[in-house]
Amino acid sequence: MTRSNRSSLGVFTFFAVAFALSAYFTFAAVQGDFGLFKRVEIQAESEELRLDLARLQGEISQMENLTQRLSDDYLDLDLLDEQARSVLGLLRSDEIVIH
Numbered sequence: 001m002t003r004s005n006r007s008s009l010g011v012f013t014f015f016a017v018a019f020a021l022s023a024y025f026t027f028a029a030v031q032g033d034f035g036l037f038k039r040v041e042i043q044a045e046s047e048e049l050r051l052d053l054a055r056l057q058g059e060i061s062q063m064e065n066l067t068q069r070l071s072d073d074y075l076d077l078d079l080l081d082e083q084a085r086s087v088l089g090l091l092r093s094d095e096i097v098i099h
Helices: 003-031 036-069 077-088
Strands: none
Touching: 003 036
16 A cells, blocks of 8 residues: 555544544434433423422412311311311201202
């Protein structure tokens, strides 16, 4: 082989390896475990979880309110009446039940 053939083969090999490495790192930056697509997916899941957390915190505060209203220190007669009717099936003597 002549010197020009070896140098052109070396240049070709260098550029082929450089292209392969750049293609690999570009693919990893876009599609990899820490790539752009994964980041967008994680952000969407994060927003969904934030909304779920807000909903659950609202439910918790509502349950805490109802629990406090049924405590010994604070007795809400309307809530007690509602619970007695729904859970125990109680009626007042002046009520008429229609099925």
